[in-house]
Amino acid sequence: xxxxxxxxxxxxxxxxxxxxxxxxxxxxxxxxxxxxxxxxxxxxxxxxxxxxxxxxxxxxxxxxxxxxxxxxxxxxxxxxxxxxxxxxxxxxxxxxxxxxxxxxxxxxxxxxxxxxxxxxxxxxxxxxxxxxxxxxxxxxxxxxxxxxxxxxxxxxxxxxxxxxxxxxxxxxxxxxxxxxxxxxxxxxxxxxxxxxxxxxxxxxxxxxxxxxxxxxxxxxxxxxxxxxxxxxxxxxxxxxxxxxxxxxxxxxxxxxxxxxxxxxxxxxxxxxxxxxxxxxxxxxxxxxxxxxxxxxxxxxxxxxxxxxxxxxxxxxxxxxxxxxxxxxxxxxxxxxxxxxxxxxxxxxxxxxxxxxxxxxxxxxxxxxxxxxxxxxxxxxxxxxxxxxxxxxxxxxxxxxxxxxxxxxxxxxxxxxxxxxxxxxxxxxxxxxxxxxxxxxxxxxxxxxxxxxxxxxxxxxxxxxxxxxxxx
Numbered sequence: 142x143x144x145x146x147x148x149x150x151x152x153x154x155x156x157x158x159x160x161x162x163x164x165x166x167x168x169x170x171x172x173x174x175x176x177x178x179x180x181x182x183x184x185x186x187x188x189x190x191x192x193x194x195x196x197x198x199x200x201x202x203x204x205x206x207x208x209x210x211x212x213x214x215x216x217x218x219x220x221x222x223x224x225x226x227x228x229x230x231x232x233x234x235x236x237x238x239x240x241x242x243x244x245x246x247x248x249x250x251x252x253x254x255x256x257x258x259x260x261x262x263x264x265x266x267x268x269x270x271x272x273x274x275x276x277x278x279x280x281x282x283x284x285x286x287x288x289x290x291x292x293x294x295x296x297x298x299x300x301x302x303x304x305x306x307x308x309x310x311x312x313x314x315x316x317x318x319x320x321x322x323x324x325x326x327x328x329x330x331x332x333x334x335x336x337x338x339x340x341x342x343x344x345x346x347x348x349x350x351x352x353x354x355x356x357x358x359x360x361x362x363x364x365x366x367x368x369x370x371x372x373x374x375x376x377x378x379x380x381x382x383x384x385x386x387x388x389x390x391x392x393x394x395x396x397x398x399x400x401x402x403x404x405x406x407x408x409x410x411x412x413x414x415x416x417x418x419x420x421x422x423x424x425x426x427x428x429x430x431x432x433x434x435x436x437x438x439x440x441x442x443x444x445x446x447x448x449x450x451x452x453x454x455x456x457x458x459x460x461x462x463x464x465x466x467x468x469x470x471x472x473x474x475x476x477x478x479x480x481x482x483x484x485x486x487x488x489x490x491x492x493x494x495x496x497x498x499x500x501x502x503x504x505x506x507x508x509x510x511x512x513x514x515x516x517x518x519x520x521x522x523x524x525x526x527x528x529x530x531x532x533x534x535x536x537x538x539x540x541x542x543x544x545x546x547x548x549x550x551x552x553x554x555x556x557x558x559x560x561x562x563x564x565x566x567x568x569x570x571x572x573x574x575x576x577x578x579x580x581x582x583x584x585x586x587x588x589x590x591x592x593x594x595x596x597x598x599x600x601x602x603x604x605x606x607x608x609x610x611x612x
Contacts, residue, residue, distance in 0.1 A: 153328035154321055161317035168313060192278055192288060195247070199280045205247050205255045213245050213258065246289035248275065254289070262289075338362030342370055354381045390555055398437065401430040440572040444555065447579030454497040454583060458607040461526050461533045462491045464498070468505035469524060472513065479518045483509075488527040494604040496584045501604065504580055507573045508537040508600045515598070516541035532586065532603035539599075544592040552590055553578040577602075 194212050199205065247256040248267050257263040267275070267287070275287035338361045345358040357374050360367040408427050411417040446452040469485045476483035505524075512522045520540040526533055544552060555575045581588040581602045592598035 150325060150328035150332050153324050153331075157321050157324040158317065161313070161320055164313070168309065191245075192276055195278050195286070195288060196280045199278065199285050205249065205286065208247060208256050209258065244290070247278075248272075248287040248289060250283075250285050252287065255286075257289075335362065335366075338366045338370070342366070342373060346373065349377055349380075354384060386555075394441070394556075398434070401433045401437075404430045437572075440576060444572055444576050444579060447576065447583055450583070452579075452583055454500060456495055456497055456584065458493045459496050459498050459501065460491070461494050461535065461604065462487050464501055464505060465524055465526050465535060467502065468509055471506065472509050475513060476522065479513070481513065481516055481518065482521045484521070484523045486523070486525045491526055491533065492528060493607040494533050495607050496586075496604045497580075500580045500584065504577050504602060505535070505537075507577050508602075511573065511600070512537055512539035512541065512598075515539065528606075529603060531606050533606065534601055534603045536599055536601040538597065540597040543594040543596050544590065544598050545594050549590060549592060553588070 191212065195208065198208055198212050244259045245256075246254055246258065246262060248254050252267040252272055254262045254265050254267065267289075271289075272287060275289050277284045278286040278288055338359075341361070342358050345356055348356045354377070357377060358370040360370040360374075362370075405427050408417060408423060412419055412423065417423045443452065465485055465487065469483060473483055509522065509524065516522055516539045522537065522539045524535065524537055526535045528534075553574050555572055578588050581604075585605045586603040588600070588602040590598060590600050
């Protein structure tokens with residue numbers, strides 16, 4: 142199973158086992174080493190009495206002859222049979238009463254065995270390793286021999302050592318099992334708590350993919366999971382809005398196409414039925430509707446290319462003053478005919494900008510044309526241009542009807558018109574401002590609108606300064 146919670150549990154258990162196993166191994170090795178040291182130290186302490194006796198014997202006799210009868214026999218018998226008083230008092234160790242029978246051997250200073258109670262190694266020479274396990278005997282401040290013991294209690298001590306180590310290992314294994322079970326339980330609980338928000342997010346994503354566009358993820362869990370949930374919700378909001386826009390676009394296109402097609406179809410049917418005479422005036426009406434259809438299709442294509450970033454632009458350095466003056470000259474006759482004051486003011490000097498000259502002129506034409514449509518006779522339209530940071534900002538201000546606050550957020554959307562009746566007398570196809578926005582952004586600028594309902598509007602857009610003068 143490729144589950145995150147299962148992987149977390151297994152990882153936690155594995156870490157626990159490795160940790161406990163490492164601690165157990167280290168504890169076992171340390172305990173064994175320290176126990177060996179302790180046993181050797183205790184053995185040395187327990188043998189200190191016989192070492193002292195052997196040293197005294199060597200000092201008295203100058204050799205090891207008779208050591209068995211004089212010393213070892215003493216330590217293998219009850220304490221009351223020790224050396225007669227006229228031999229002098231020897232250093233005492235613990236009373237050897239009731240000691241078990243032991244087997245002793247003595248090696249001289251050269252390492253040669255000179256006495257062996259068991260007679261197994263008599264006359265042999267000890268190796269370096271064997272000497273390291275003996276107890277040195279010193280007399281007159283020098284080593285005169287080595288004591289070799291084969292104590293019965295050594296086997297008992299070894300058994301005790303093994304029992305201790307085995308018991309320690311069993312306890313550590315038991316602890317490892319218990320800790321692993323606890324770690325497994327905690328791992329399941331913790332991993333479930335960590336992965337539950339992810340599982341919920343997966344269910345939300347599946348529901349969203351099933352066209353339930355209203356569903357949203359709950360930002361529960363850790364900060365990272367909550368961040369993923371917020372990102373999912375942002376994506377869902379964007380996709381839902383895109384779906385709404387797609388449906389609206391389909392409905393808007395159908396609506397825009399229906400009117401001219403209905404006019405064309407109705408007029409042609411009337412001509413076929415003899416209601417309308419086949420005259421140039423009637424044919425001209427049909428022709429105007431076909432031109433409207435053609436313009437609508439062209440606008441849609443241009444908007445699609447601009448939004449997809451595939452609109453071919455011929456960017457070059459241009460003088461914004463000339464662009465503004467040409468736009469004013471083009472609309473002056475229309476403005477004079479309606480007694481609208483069309484004026485221009487430019488910051489001097491005005492630097493060059495980078496843009497597609499034809500597209501920039503199209504933007505100005507669209508904005509001034511909209512201002513003329515929504516400004517009553519006798520009103521004013523003012524075009525201005527000034528430097529704004531690394532851009533030149535062009536503003537078209539009118540004294541027209543203005544835009545309602547609720548409409549300001551939608552004026553650059555496709556087919557959006559403040560006139561809910563969609564009367565063609567008050568506007569075009571509803572694509573002009575959407576195209577303008579796409580063109581300005583494609584040229585590296587920004588566009589916006591400011592308006593007070595009933596007092597007029599100001600549309601502005603920016604064009605980037607040419608590279609040689611960008612500050």
